[in-house]
Amino acid sequence: MPPKKRNTVVSQSKEPKPIAESVSQDKKESTELSFKKHRDKETEFVTLCKSLHVTDLDSQKSLWGSCLFATVTDMDTASFTLTQLLKAVSLNVKQFLALVRKMDVNLDTISTKVNSALSHLEKKYDVMLALYQRFEKTCKSVFASVSDNKEKETIRTCWTMFLLAKGRALQMEDDLVISFQLLLCTLEFCIKRCPPDLLQPLYKSAISKVQSPPGRTARRSQSKAKSRLPESEVDLQLLKTLCQENDCNSEEVKNVYQTSFSAFLDSLDLSGSAHLPQGKGLDQQYQEHYLKSRDFDGRLFLDGDETCSCAQS
DSSP states (O other), rough: HHHHHHHHHHHHHHHHHHHHHOOOOHHHHHHSSOOOTTTTTTTTHHHHHHHTTOOOTTGGHHHHHHHHHHHHHHHHHHOOHHHHHHHHOOOOHHHHHHHHHHHHHOOOOOOHHHHHHHHHHHHHHHHHHHHHHHHHHHHHHHHHTTTOOHHHHHHHHHHHHEEEEEEHHOSSSTTTTHHHHHHHHHHHHTTTTGGGGBOOOOHHHOOOOOOEEEEOOHHOOOOOTTTOTTTOOOOOHHHHHHHHTTTOHHHHHHIIIIIIIIHHHTTTTTOOSOOOHHHHHHHHHHHHHHHHHHHHGGGGGTTTTTGGGOOOO
């Protein structure tokens, strides 16, 4: 009888081995790249990763994105915008910048050109974030909430118009002060074209009597008189109110209006218009500018998009 017990014990001690071998086999299979799992990716890329024993392409996509950004920046061959890249790797601007710089610290592979691009991108994002936060705060004091959410449509039109003006009219897009002055010009243009029920009392009362838009010939002759702005194009009382409420020098804002914003309005044939431009038209024009610049999409601030978040964790 004792031998039988011994055999039983031996048998029990040997039973886990096939299980361990099975687990080991499953683990081995799970760590190997599968062409079927990654059929959405280029075959040559998957083959290369497999030969280098890269086991998980999906968890490494943020690193692939960082390497891709550095490469196309060096070679001037980008075929995508920054926002498209951020969405592909599920990161916001700050997280992406931190990752690329961390890669540089660890590997020392980032060129001076890429470093310069990162610094420019960071400054541009910081300026845009500050502008949007100020814009959001100002809009709360300017626009009244109405039942059909008309104010949201107006706010979107105003912000998109500003983004387009900033991209086209300013030589120094990253200058926070000048950009904010341009934003006030855009707000003045939009506010005086809003129906009264969309405005808070302060701004409703700040609008001067609307004058008839001048003819094209009159506007041309007025533009030659650089000592003052055409009164029909800018509401000085409204602009002054905006400047006072935002601690801004009204003379400097008027100068930006005259030297930059008026030319932008002329380029869109809006100088003599008594109505807000169509949101779809502005959106289409900004879309073209955004795709051409390969930049981040400033409209996404309005939607609270994760790529525009300043969170770094």
